[in-house]
Amino acid sequence: xxxxxxxxxxxxxxxxxxxxxxxxxxxxxxxxxxxxxxxxxxxxxxxxxxxxxxxxxxxxxxxxxxxxxxxxxxxxxxxxxxxxxxxxxxxxxxxxxxxxxxxxxxxxxxxxxxxxxxxxxxxxxxxxxxxxxxxxxxxxxxxxxxxxxxxxxxxxxxxxxxxxxxxxxxxxxxxxxxxxxxxxxxxxxxxxxxxxxxxxxxxxxxxxxxxxxxxxxxxxxxxxxxxxxxxxxxxxxxxxxxxxxxxxxxxxxxxxxxxxxxxxxxxxxxxxxxxxxxxxxxxxxxxxxxxxxxxxxxxxxxxxxxxxxxxx
Amino acid sequence: xxxxxxxxxxxxxxxxxxxxxxxxxxxxxxxxxxxxxxxxxxxxxxxxxxxxxxxxxxxxxxxxxxxxxxxxxxxxxxxxxxxxxxxxxxxxxxxxxxxxxxxxxxxxxxxxxxxxxxxxxxxxxxxxxxxxxxxxxxxxxxxxxxxxxxxxxxxxxxxxxxxxxxxxxxxxxxxxxxxxxxxxxxxxxxxxxxxxxxxxxxxxxxxxxxxxxxxxxxxxxxxxxxxxxxxxxxxxxxxxxxxxxxxxxxxxxxxxxxxxxxxxxxxxxxxxxxxxxxxxxxxxxxxxxxxxxxxxxxxxxxxxxxxxxxxxxxxxxxxxxxxxxxxxxxxxxxxxxxxxxxxxxxxxxxxxxxxxxxxxxxxxxxxxxxxxxxxxxxxxxxxxxxxxxxxxxxxxxxxxxxxxxxxxxxxxxxxxxxxxxxxxxxxxxxxxxxxxxxxxxxxxxxxxxxxxxxxxxxxxxxxxxxxxxxxxxx
Numbered sequence: 001x002x003x004x005x006x007x008x009x010x011x012x013x014x015x016x017x018x019x020x021x022x023x024x025x026x027x028x029x030x031x032x033x034x035x036x037x038x039x040x041x042x043x044x045x046x047x048x049x050x051x052x053x054x055x056x057x058x059x060x061x062x063x064x065x066x067x068x069x070x071x072x073x074x075x076x077x078x079x080x081x082x083x084x085x086x087x088x089x090x091x092x093x094x095x096x097x098x099x100x101x102x103x104x105x106x107x108x109x110x111x112x113x114x115x116x117x118x119x120x121x122x123x124x125x126x127x128x129x130x131x132x133x134x135x136x137x138x139x140x141x142x143x144x145x146x147x148x149x150x151x152x153x154x155x156x157x158x159x160x161x162x163x164x165x166x167x168x169x170x171x172x173x174x175x176x177x178x179x180x181x182x183x184x185x186x187x188x189x190x191x192x193x194x195x196x197x198x199x200x201x202x203x204x205x206x207x208x209x210x211x212x213x214x215x216x217x218x219x220x221x222x223x224x225x226x227x228x229x230x231x232x233x234x235x236x237x238x239x240x241x242x243x244x245x246x247x248x249x250x251x252x253x254x255x256x257x258x259x260x261x262x263x264x265x266x267x268x269x270x271x272x273x274x275x276x277x278x279x280x281x282x283x284x285x286x287x288x289x290x291x292x293x294x295x296x297x298x299x300x301x302x303x304x305x306x307x308x309x310x311x312x
Numbered sequence: 313x314x315x316x317x318x319x320x321x322x323x324x325x326x327x328x329x330x331x332x333x334x335x336x337x338x339x340x341x342x343x344x345x346x347x348x349x350x351x352x353x354x355x356x357x358x359x360x361x362x363x364x365x366x367x368x369x370x371x372x373x374x375x376x377x378x379x380x381x382x383x384x385x386x387x388x389x390x391x392x393x394x395x396x397x398x399x400x401x402x403x404x405x406x407x408x409x410x411x412x413x414x415x416x417x418x419x420x421x422x423x424x425x426x427x428x429x430x431x432x433x434x435x436x437x438x439x440x441x442x443x444x445x446x447x448x449x450x451x452x453x454x455x456x457x458x459x460x461x462x463x464x465x466x467x468x469x470x471x472x473x474x475x476x477x478x479x480x481x482x483x484x485x486x487x488x489x490x491x492x493x494x495x496x497x498x499x500x501x502x503x504x505x506x507x508x509x510x511x512x513x514x515x516x517x518x519x520x521x522x523x524x525x526x527x528x529x530x531x532x533x534x535x536x537x538x539x540x541x542x543x544x545x546x547x548x549x550x551x552x553x554x555x556x557x558x559x560x561x562x563x564x565x566x567x568x569x570x571x572x573x574x575x576x577x578x579x580x581x582x583x584x585x586x587x588x589x590x591x592x593x594x595x596x597x598x599x600x601x602x603x604x605x606x607x608x609x610x611x612x613x614x615x616x617x618x619x620x621x622x623x624x625x626x627x628x629x630x631x632x633x634x635x636x637x638x639x640x641x642x643x644x645x646x647x648x649x650x651x652x653x654x655x656x657x658x659x660x661x662x663x664x665x666x667x668x669x670x671x672x673x674x675x676x677x678x679x680x681x682x683x684x685x686x687x688x689x690x691x692x693x694x695x696x697x698x699x700x701x702x703x704x705x706x707x708x709x710x711x712x713x714x715x716x717x718x719x720x721x722x723x724x725x726x727x728x729x730x731x732x733x734x735x736x737x738x739x740x741x742x743x744x745x746x747x748x749x750x751x752x753x754x755x756x757x758x759x760x761x762x763x764x765x766x767x768x769x770x771x772x773x774x775x776x777x778x779x780x781x782x783x784x785x786x
Contacts, residue, residue, distance in 0.1 A: 131777075153318040
């Protein structure tokens with residue numbers, strides 16, 4: 001009886017997993033089709049950065065990058081095409097992934113890496129967010145190393161064809177229906193905000209020293225060495241924030257120090273006018289609004305253009 | 313090792329496979345070793361605390377059985393003091409010390425008692441309560457003392473229910489370790505079904521809701537009343553799916569190996585009264601308090617005021633059991649008050665209504681379910697808030713502030729709503745038809761489609777980076 005039960009269980013389990021495998025494959029293919037069919041939204045911007053952009057100047061960073069760098073303004077000052085590949089909620093690993101993906105196709109002349117305050121703080125979320133690369137795991141082998149930072153079991157999970165699209169049904173639907181074209185229009189990856197910050201009181205950002213994430217530091221150094229090896233002009237930028245003492249942030253100081261050691265220009269706008277005193281250029285403490293972004297884009301582009309001119 | 317991890321899935325497959333391959337005589341060893349490994353995957357050194365109480369209770373059981381009168385009672389006291397002592401040191405010492413400090417500070421004195429820098433061993437309240445139920449039952453003569461040290465250790469350490477219950481009774485569990493469990497197809501399938509349902513509740517519902525709830529409760533001062541109300545309702549479903557999900561995985565994984573653990577949840581949010589809620593929520597703890605505290609206090613075979621007091625005190629202690637914080641004590645007290653009020657209402661008001669007003673019963677039941685849910689949600693505010701001050705602020709804001717519900721991520725909010733609707737739909741069917749989706753259908757295809765549907769939902773909208781179970785901290 002027991003042997004019969006075991007035999008029945010094994011047989012039915014195998015058949016069941018075959019059925020799961022087939023359904024998973026079919027649903028995964030449908031998700032994949034609609035994922036890469038998107039023509040707007042944040043997921044689309046990642047795909048565009050990895051697979052399509054050929055801009056001479058590439059901006060990398062988090063939401064601060066996507067909100068602060070207006071490619072149209074920068075293009076005029078730099079006389080080069082610009083694409084803003086900033087992505088909200090992401091950290092240094094994401095920026096490195098985009099750089100690696102882009103380098104498979106072409107070599108940008110300039111890379112602007114917008115560094116985040118507390119960039120090197122150990123936060124699990126920075127690793128979890130690497131799920132953004134899961135849909136590209138089979139087309140972009142260069143991202144595998146970064147994807148595996150999520151957990152040692154990622155290759156096992158990726159046996160499923162649906163897993164790469166986990167939690168993406170609604171965003172993919174949104175990207176296919178084009179709601180973001182109206183809700184959050186983009187200009188070459190740049191996402192302007194019209195809102196104006198109402199609170200003019202400037203809060204103080206205390207410098208807190210913490211144990212640094214060695215993997216993040218290593219990734220930062222790898223971005224610098226990759227650019228050096230490929231002959232790309234890399235500029236590390238700390239863009240404005242309406243916070244007192246933010247330029248003294250621990251991670252920012254570390255980034256400044258490492259950049260200086262590697263001979264990479266570090267452009268610090270934390271103490272630059274008019275951003276230091278005018279809260280009307282911000283939408284909140286850490287994000288410039290469209291007006292502020294235009295002024296900042298001009299300043300940063302002029303600064304880089306001058307350096308490039310002197311270099312030549 | 314968390315149930316919602318790939319490590320656990322591998323662990324479960326290996327242990328279950330070996331269990332059925334091994335001769336019955338050696339299975340207890342496999343279960344004990346794997347339970348030790350499971351527990352040590354959290355903080356290895358805490359197994360020593362577990363070992364300490366196991367040794368004490370093992371010998372206490374034998375000594376209680378072999379003695380009579382005062383001596384018998386004194387061995388029980390030794391066992392209870394050891395268990396409660398461990399709880400007191402690791403769980404309540406710093407809480408009591410903090411309160412002494414506050415009291416002494418009030419009279420201008422400082423507290424000379426040092427603060428202990430210790431971590432609470434995982435699942436401590438669960439396994440000490442299970443160990444205490446053993447010595448109490450031996451004392452009461454309901455259970456023979458276990459002579460096999462390995463089997464007794466396994467009774468306390470059985471991995472499926474070691475860290476978050478269900479809190480078992482010796483009469484229900486001990487004898488099962490002696491029974492030879494053959495591989496039974498229907499039992500294995502039914503265990504796996506429960507596990508799948510548990511994983512669904514944890515990954516798709518609890519962990520998804522947690523993202524929203526945490527973002528609101530951790531910044532309560534910045535949010536308005538409607539947002540805090542929505543976050544509290546979400547938390548009600550989060551904690552239910554988190555804990556009942558754990559229980560389902562625990563009961564299911566034990567069932568696959570042939571063990572029957574007690575039911576811990578019976579769709580509590582369909583309760584039409586507070587007393588019904590407590591007969592459907594964390595049943596293994598409620599019955600523990602009923603059997604070992606409420607009845608010892610005299611239960612309901614006392615004067616009416618004393619009966620109400622007994623109920624109230626049991627809930628107060630139940631609150632304290634959950635955590636060393638005033639918020640848990642208030643949560644327990646609030647539930648105790650609800651119950652006492654319900655008894656008063658049943659005695660006077662309900663009798664009056666039944667005699668004089670004839671309302672259609674489905675309507676009455678629906679209203680009662682909603683009122684019960686609202687009362688329970690109100691008590692969850694204290695359970696979830698970090699401090700009494702936070703809870704007060706949240707309640708004040710709920711009453712005094714208006715506006716629209718804060719939604720920072722529309723997709724997340726939509727997922728939360730969809731997850732709750734899905735849960736209510738599936739549980740309503742379970743409540744009415746007695747089965748989850750088509751889990752008990754005679755048609756193989758329908759059963760398998762139900763499993764595939766849940767697996768797909770887990771893959772599509774489950775949270776794979778979620779944290780640990782809420783009840784692990786207790």
